[in-house]
Amino acid sequence: MIDEATKNRISKAMPMLAEHQRRKFLGIEALALGHGGIEALSKLTGAARSTIALGMKEAAEAVSDPKAKPSAAGNNERVRAKGAGRKRVEETNPGITDALESLVSDATIGNPENPLCWTTKSLRNLQKELENRGHRISHVKIGELLAQMGYSLQLNQKALQVGEAHVDxxxxxxxxxxxxxxxxxxxxxxxxxxxxxxxxxxxxxxxGAEYAPAGSPPEVLDHDFPIxxxxxxxxxxxxxxxxxxxxxxxxxxxxxxxxxxxxxxxxxxxxxxxxxxxxxxxxxxxxxxxxxxxxxxxxxxxxxxxxxxxxxxxxxxxxxxxxxxxxxxxxxxxxxxxxxxxxxxxxxxxxxxxxxxxxxxxxxxxxxxxxxxxxxxxxxxxxxxxxxxxxxxxxxxxxxxxxxxxxxxxxx
The missing domain is CATH 3.30.420.10 (Ribonuclease H-like superfamily/Ribonuclease H)
Known part of the structure; x- marks a missing residue:
């Protein structure tokens, strides 16, 4: 339904447009294509059909009333309308940061009541424990939250001396x-x-590890007794x-x-x-x-x-x-x-x-x-x-x- 010239034009224009501009651009293209245009453009660009339909509506309104003021989403100061977009996980999932902090904080180390005291604090283990507490969240988002909270992967560091340090x-x-x-x-x-x-x-x-053909790890002995x-x-x-x-x-x-x-x-x-x-x-x-x-x-x-x-x-x-x-x-x-x-x-x-x-x-x-x-x-x-x-x-x-x-x- 979409010819090569149109596909080429859309692929070059899309990366240069902001979100509201892409929506209206796809709406105009859909109007030009006529029946079945929304479906075709959705498959071509991956945009939701509802997004393209909204773009058609905004484009039609702009044509019918050229003197109308641009919407908040269409002015030069904002990409999205005020309040639009996905809400922060802290808003949709109250208490998530406190719950995550309680699992990874240094204060919980050695506390037998901490459920992750004796397991690896991997993102998926954290995800499982948070779900047990009623917080549904992906392991990817947990990694993002930890970064925002100032946590990162840390290796053990030999810095503590056994016994009293010598006075000199x-x-x-x-x-x-x-x-x-x-x-x-x-x-x-x-x-x-x-x-x-x-x-x-x-x-x-x-x-350690080194590069080798996938699925072909070097085979070694299953014990460490000297030969x-x-x-x-x-x-x-x-x-x-x-x-x-x-x-x-x-x-x-x-x-x-x-x-x-x-x-x-x-x-x-x-x-x-x-x-x-x-x-x-x-x-x-x-x-x-x-x-x-x-x-x-x-x-x-x-x-x-x-x-x-x-x-x-x-x-x-x-x-x-x-x-x-x-x-x-x-x-x-x-x-x-x-x-x-x-x-x-x-x-x-x-x-x-x-x-x-x-x-x-x-x-x-x-x-x-x-x-x-x-x-x-x-x-x-x-x-x-x-x-x-x-x-x-x-x-x-x-x-x-x-x-x-x-x-x-x-x-x-």
């Missing part, structure tokens, strides 16, 4: 920042070190703060102080000494526990050996208890490695090394990765007398956290 927590941060700045200004290397979470080697599920002969990988990382570069040593043995020190040794031999030719000091920032812990005697002994081999005066600062997330390697390197291998089964050590080594960021992060096949013995005890032979100096400010190891000819 902030002072230690200031100390570390000031010392790192002095080292970098003097052209000396500053590294952040830590052990990344151990990973099962094999065709296991790895959190005999593959075991676990222990990545130990060294992050160069100034150069935004890192080295990760993937061990197949235990995460010991000897493994940590050897990882730093490998970084220095393969990367550090090339970037800092002629350096005389090295500054290491580390967590307070684990293989590089402040109370780990073997860690200090291994640092002495490393200092003797490299000729470097090795300065160490540990972060206060409960503050390991501030260690730069966590958010500048390890987090990007996790993103790079998300959804990828770590089927072999070669795959792990390749994925770590291919990690980059827009800010220029580069990561090198290598395999450490040594077997490191656990449970090694360092006698107090042997510890006293180490050439260790301690800072006046928290010497248990801040110390340095100098080369020693007497220590073998």
């Amino acid at each position: 927590r902030d002072a230690q941060f200031t100390y570390i920042n000031a010392k790192a700045r002095c080292f970098m200004e003097d052209g000396q290397p500053v590294i952040s070190v830590d052990t990344k979470k151990k990973e099962n080697v094999g065709n296991f599920k790895n959190n 005999l002969g593959l075991g676990k990988a222990s990545p130990y990382g060294i992050y160069d703060v100034r150069e935004n570069e890192g080295y990760v040593s993937v061990g197949i043995s235990s995460d010991t102080a000897a493994f940590a020190a050897n990882s730093i040794r490998t970084w220095w031999d393969e990367m550090g000494c090339l970037k800092y030719h002629g350096a005389s000091r090295l500054y290491i920032t580390a967590d307070g526990g684990g293989s590089n812990g402040s109370r780990n005697k073997l860690w200090k002994k291994e640092l002495q050996q490393l200092s003797n081999e490299t000729g470097l005066e090795i300065h160490v600062s540990h972060f206060p208890p409960g503050t390991s997330k501030w260690n730069k390697i966590e958010h500048r390197m390890f987090s990007h490695i996790s993103k790079n291998w998300r959804g990828r089964p770590l089927v072999s050590l070669a795959v792990i090394i390749s994925l770590i080594g291919s990690t980059t960021t827009k800010k220029g992060l580069k990561v090198k990765c290598g395999l450490d096949t040594k077997e490191y013995e656990t449970g090694i005890k360092v006698p107090e007398g042997e510890l006293n032979e180490l050439n260790i100096s301690r800072d006046e400010f928290h010497g248990e956290w801040n110390y340095w190891v100098s080369p020693s000819e007497t220590f073998a």
